[in-house]
Amino acid sequence: MPQPPARNGPPGAFFDSDFSTIDSLLAVSLLYGLQGKGDCRVAIVNTSRPNLALVGFVDMVLRFYHGPAGNFSQIPAVGMITSGTPGEISPAFTVPFQKTKADGSPTYKNQVKSVIDTGDPCTLLRNYLEAQTDKGSFVVLAGPATNLAAALAFRGLKELIAAKVKLLTLAGGAFPEGPAESHLKADIPAAKRLFAEWPTPIVVSGAEVGSALEFPGASIDKQFAEAVPDNPVADAYRAWKPMPYDTPSWAMAPALYAARPKENYFKLSDPGRITVDDQGRTSFSASENGAHRYLIVDPALKDKITAAYVELASAKPEVRRFRGPVVQDDTPPPVKK
Amino acid sequence: MITRKALPRRTFLRGLGTAAVGLPFLDAMAPAFASSTMADPPVRMAFFYLPNGMIMDAWNPTYNEGKLTELPRTLKALDPYKDDILHLGNLTHNTGRALLDGAGDHGRCSGSYLTGIQVKKSVVDIRAGVSFDQIVANEIGGKTRFPSLELGMDDARQAGDCDSGYSCAYTNNLAWRSETQPLPPTLNPRALFERLFGSGQLMTPAEHARQNKYRRSILDFVTDDTHKLEGSLGPTDRRKLDEYLSAIREVERQIQRAESDNKQIDPQMDKPYGVPADFAEHFKLMSNMIAIAFQADLTRIVTFLVTHEGTSRPYRELGIPDGHHPLTHHRSQPELMEKVRKINEYHMQQFAGFVEKMKTAKEGDRSLLDNSMIVYGAGLSDGNAHLHEDLPTLMVGRGGNYFKTGRRLLVRRETPMCNLFLTMMDRMGVHVEHFGDATGRLNGLDLG
Numbered sequence: 001m002p003q004p005p006a007r008n009g010p011p012g013a014f015f016d017s018d019f020s021t022i023d024s025l026l027a028v029s030l031l032y033g034l035q036g037k038g039d040c041r042v043a044i045v046n047t048s049r050p051n052l053a054l055v056g057f058v059d060m061v062l063r064f065y066h067g068p069a070g071n072f073s074q075i076p077a078v079g080m081i082t083s084g085t086p087g088e089i090s091p092a093f094t095v096p097f098q099k100t101k102a103d104g105s106p107t108y109k110n111q112v113k114s115v116i117d118t119g120d121p122c123t124l125l126r127n128y129l130e131a132q133t134d135k136g137s138f139v140v141l142a143g144p145a146t147n148l149a150a151a152l153a154f155r156g157l158k159e160l161i162a163a164k165v166k167l168l169t170l171a172g173g174a175f176p177e178g179p180a181e182s183h184l185k186a187d188i189p190a191a192k193r194l195f196a197e198w199p200t201p202i203v204v205s206g207a208e209v210g211s212a213l214e215f216p217g218a219s220i221d222k223q224f225a226e227a228v229p230d231n232p233v234a235d236a237y238r239a240w241k242p243m244p245y246d247t248p249s250w251a252m253a254p255a256l257y258a259a260r261p262k263e264n265y266f267k268l269s270d271p272g273r274i275t276v277d278d279q280g281r282t283s284f285s286a287s288e289n290g291a292h293r294y295l296i297v298d299p300a301l302k303d304k305i306t307a308a309y310v311e312l313a314s315a316k317p318e319v320r321r322f323r324g325p326v327v328q329d330d331t332p333p334p335v336k337k
Numbered sequence: 338m339i340t341r342k343a344l345p346r347r348t349f350l351r352g353l354g355t356a357a358v359g360l361p362f363l364d365a366m367a368p369a370f371a372s373s374t375m376a377d378p379p380v381r382m383a384f385f386y387l388p389n390g391m392i393m394d395a396w397n398p399t400y401n402e403g404k405l406t407e408l409p410r411t412l413k414a415l416d417p418y419k420d421d422i423l424h425l426g427n428l429t430h431n432t433g434r435a436l437l438d439g440a441g442d443h444g445r446c447s448g449s450y451l452t453g454i455q456v457k458k459s460v461v462d463i464r465a466g467v468s469f470d471q472i473v474a475n476e477i478g479g480k481t482r483f484p485s486l487e488l489g490m491d492d493a494r495q496a497g498d499c500d501s502g503y504s505c506a507y508t509n510n511l512a513w514r515s516e517t518q519p520l521p522p523t524l525n526p527r528a529l530f531e532r533l534f535g536s537g538q539l540m541t542p543a544e545h546a547r548q549n550k551y552r553r554s555i556l557d558f559v560t561d562d563t564h565k566l567e568g569s570l571g572p573t574d575r576r577k578l579d580e581y582l583s584a585i586r587e588v589e590r591q592i593q594r595a596e597s598d599n600k601q602i603d604p605q606m607d608k609p610y611g612v613p614a615d616f617a618e619h620f621k622l623m624s625n626m627i628a629i630a631f632q633a634d635l636t637r638i639v640t641f642l643v644t645h646e647g648t649s650r651p652y653r654e655l656g657i658p659d660g661h662h663p664l665t666h667h668r669s670q671p672e673l674m675e676k677v678r679k680i681n682e683y684h685m686q687q688f689a690g691f692v693e694k695m696k697t698a699k700e701g702d703r704s705l706l707d708n709s710m711i712v713y714g715a716g717l718s719d720g721n722a723h724l725h726e727d728l729p730t731l732m733v734g735r736g737g738n739y740f741k742t743g744r745r746l747l748v749r750r751e752t753p754m755c756n757l758f759l760t761m762m763d764r765m766g767v768h769v770e771h772f773g774d775a776t777g778r779l780n781g782l783d784l785g
Contacts, residue, residue: 074724077750113401116427119751123776127431127751130455155771 010035011166012043012132013259014125016079017251018143019047019054020182022092022240025061026215026313027142027251029233032065033312034259043128043137046079046121048146048187051086056112057093061232063111067319076128078112079121081147095239096232107230121147122154129157132164138258141170141194142251143183149190152197162199167261169254173274173282175206175294185280192276195292203257204274204282204294209266210250212297215309217244223314233313252309257295265305267296343367346634347482350566352558358534359482359633360566361581362700363574378700379480380737380764381631382710383639384470385688386450386511388443388646389665390720391729392678397426404744411681412731414689418696420743421706423732423782427747428754431774432456433716433725442723443646443662444503446716451511451640453755453773460498463506468513469758469772471520474638476767485638486630487512488529489522490619491645500647508647511640522642525612526592526622530555533630534585554589556582577699581632584694588625591618616654617687624691632698632705637765643684646716655679665720677720688713692733709734710761728754732782736764741784748779 013031017024034040045062047055059078066075099107112118125147129137139161141148148168151157172183172191184191195202217237224234240247257266272290274282284294344365350358362378395410405419415422432455433446441458448456454466470485478484492509499505510519523529534555556563563582567575595613613619620643627639644650649660657664657676664680667673691711698705711733718724727750735742748756755773760782762769 074722074726116401116747116749119749120776123751123753126774127429127434130431131434131436133437155776 009133009136010038010040011259012128012137013040013255014043014046014128014137014139014165015255016046016048016121016139016141016143016147018049018087018183018186019058019093020049020087020143021247021250022090022237023210023215023247023249024142024251025058025092025233025236026247026249026309027140027255028058028061029065029313029315030252030255030309031140031259032317033315034256036315036318037312040138040259043132044076044079044124046124046147048081048084048121048143049087050080050082050084051089052080052112052115052118053089054086054093055080055118056110057096057232057236059112059117060097060108060110064108064232065317067317077117077119077124079124079147080115080118081121081150082115084146090240092236092240096235099230099235108232108235122151122157125151126154126157126160129160129164134163135166137165138167138169139165140251140255140258141168141172141183142254144186145170145172145184145190145194146187148198149187149193152193158197158199165200167201167203167258168198169203169205169258171205171207171210171250171254173204173206173276173294174208175204175269175282175284175296177283178207178281180280181207181282184276184282188276188278188280191280195274195276200291202274202292203254203268204292205250205254205257206282206294207250209253209295209297210248212299213249213253213302213305213309214246215249215252215313216306217246219310219314223310227314227316231314249309252313253295253305256305256308256312265301265308267298269294269296344569348566350559350562352560352562356535356555356558358556358559358582358585359635361577361632361698362634363570363577364701365570365574367701377737378703378708379634379637380708380710380766381637381639381705382470382473382736382761382765383627383631383641383712384451384511385641385643385691385711385713386447387681387684387713387715387729388447388644388648389662389677390715390717390724391681392674393718393727393729395678395681396729397727398424398745400745401426402745402747410678411685413682414686415692415731415733418689418692418706418733421692421696421733421735423740423742424745425730425732425748425757426727426745427750427752428728428730428757429726429751430716430728430754431725431751439501441501441503442717442725444500444507446725447511447642447646448503448507450716450754451758452513453753453758453775454516456503456507458502460496460502460504463504463519464516465507465513465519466516466773468511468640469755469762470512470638470640471514472769472772473762473765473767477637477765481634481636483532483630483636485512485520485640486529486627486636487520487522487640487642488623488627489524489642489645490616490623491524491642491648491650493521493524495519495521499645508645509642511642522640526588526595526619526626529623529626530588530592533626533635554586556586556589581629581698584625584629588622588629591622591625595619595622616650616652620687621690624687625694628691628694628698628705631695631709632700652680652683655683662720667721669721685713695734703738706734708737710736710740710764712757712761726751730754730757732757736761739764739784740782746781748781752776752779
């Protein structure tokens with residue numbers, strides 16, 4: 001007797017970034033907004049920069065959205081690579097910690113004191129993917145491909161990705177052609193490996209997509225402030241550079257597409273194959289069975305996309321408790337008399 | 338040129354019947370002028386598994402890393418031995434988590450604890466994996482009389498549903514010989530004693546009564562061998578042998594007392610003949626025999642399932658008539674949490690008695706504890722929330738002068754518990770490339 005289909009919950013969202021752009025943080029807010037709408041559930045956030053100050057801020061943002069830990073609902077560690085250089089840290093990740101409440105106590109608390117408060121990105125990816133149903137998750141990359149390339153070499157993880165991940169979306173490259181883009185250029189061997197070996201379909205959001213869809217900075221003091229008075233992402237936005245300013249949505253676009261692929265926010269290229277050259281430039285060659293596509297902006301949908309960005313990223317945190325994925329239902333259907 | 342024939346390490350005192358009493362490591366077993374390396378005693382490992390998690394605010398120190406100074410409340414009983422402890426934090430058993438299998442954290446966490454496997458959720462189709470103690474036993478078990486010993490103190494049912502669709506085989510065993518074959522623990526001290534020193538067959542009460550009429554101790558059977566050996570030993574070895582045999586005799590007396598108590602207290606009690614009704618007494622007997630078995634190199638591998646996951650054992654001796662497991666679902670109610678803290682402390686107090694035994698037993702210029710890796714731990718941290726990360730884990734002993742003890746060591750969050758097991762396998766001389774969900778060896782444990 002064929003088994004009834006599994007009762008799948010919303011897909012697990014895995015986000016990986018170096019947080020070199022402020023919209024990477026907005027993408028985290030966007031994913032939590034999508035979680036609030038039942039379109040995904042945020043599993044883990046990995047960083048590809050060995051910078052504890054940065055990870056401390058991201059960890060605090062996750063706690064802000066997650067709410068207090070509860071039964072079966074712990075706040076996952078932020079994954080942090082330990083090799084490479086920490087790089088300069090933007091004031092956006094430190095200034096909010098100076099904010100105080102009316103009684104003088106800190107508004108936000110940094111709970112990452114050392115590397116032991118972080119997790120290994122590959123171990124986290126492995127552990128949290130094991131809790132996903134088959135093809136029940138997506139990965140969004142908005143940074144160098146370092147962690148994901150390492151995952152491909154991690155014992156058993158490539159097979160697990162193939163089983164559990166439906167789609168990888170990433171912010172990188174330029175399409176149909178353009179100069180080398182900073183994310184892929186930051187780790188060219190990793191980018192080459194990712195496009196050559198990643199075992200699921202990949203949809204790429206080139207630099208031209210994020211540049212064409214600017215996130216409206218005015219929403220920080222309006223929708224964000226109306227939803228929650230103290231929002232660390234809004235405070236980081238204000239500290240990133242002098243207000244007011246709009247920002248390209250390089251990381252938000254692939255996150256939005258991954259969680260709502262059927263919403264037709266974007267057009268898709270024909271299938272094909274993307275490769276990365278030694279200078280970090282991407283090139284696309286169409287092929288009927290290709291596993292790669294790239295996003296194309298439809299100017300007519302810009303307002304719709306921007307409205308979705310604002311609505312989702314500014315949404316008040318909604319605590320949703322997940323005890324891992326929904327249990328696969330293996331009970332037989334009721335017998336009809 | 339001075340020569341001396343060393344006493345073989347695996348010498349037994351033998352006597353009438355089938356009695357065979359192993360010997361502790363004696364100076365006479367080291368060849369004259371042997372280098373310290375040649376004379377190095379073997380490394381032993383044991384697991385003391387405690388169920389239902391801990392109250393973590395009384396388990397973890399308030400400081401993160403470094404020298405163990407003030408011990409947290411649950412560990413207070415170990416204060417005299419804190420220099421022998423490595424207090425590990427953040428180790429995780431991902432395979433104990435629900436993943437796709439829903440409820441049943443108790444069944445999963447004990448099933449996966451030493452196997453590193455996500456066990457199959459089933460009451461009849463049992464699937465775990467070979468536990469790492471058995472991987473070690475398969476490699477080095479032939480060097481000792483018993484490749485490994487599996488002990489417990491609680492219910493040893495092997496069938497039925499013990500947690501939300503998980504077989505009792507998962508909750509009531511720690512050691513697994515194969516993915517379908519657990520090694521049930523020995524619960525009865527008499528059975529263990531007979532196995533270690535006698536025929537290995539458990540006698541009926543009537544047979545015991547008949548035997549006791551004619552002898553006082555199993556040591557009486559080996560008197561001739563004992564006298565012969567004593568005559569060939571130096572004063573230090575003679576003292577060591579005397580202490581060792583006294584310890585065996587004391588265990589035997591305790592068992593006899595338990596057997597006598599069983600008859601006097603309650604003939605209908607829910608305990609097999611010879612199993613003490615008192616938790617502390619039972620623990621002491623079992624753990625004393627672990628120390629003796631290690632001392633005599635009868636085995637190098639022990640798993641001790643103190644009580645099993647989900648146990649509802651009450652602790653009336655502490656004034657706690659409530660079941661342990663229900664109490665751990667305290668929903669943060671202070672009075673219930675306090676009762677669990679008391680149970681956690683009580684377990685640790687019993688364990689401290691074992692540590693003392695191991696510490697006072699000498700092997701060459703070290704203690705038996707120095708040559709051992711004793712893991713005291715649980716498969717859940719917060720039993721109320723059923724958490725599988727930051728598992729309570731103590732490494733007691735130096736594993737053959739390897740571990741840098743006396744400190745708190747936190748590893749990165751989500752670090753697999755199996756990483757520790759790989760390191761322990763190395764110390765046991767068994768080198769495997771991979772185990773369970775390990776991502777590598779656990780670094781930073783050694784003196785280097």
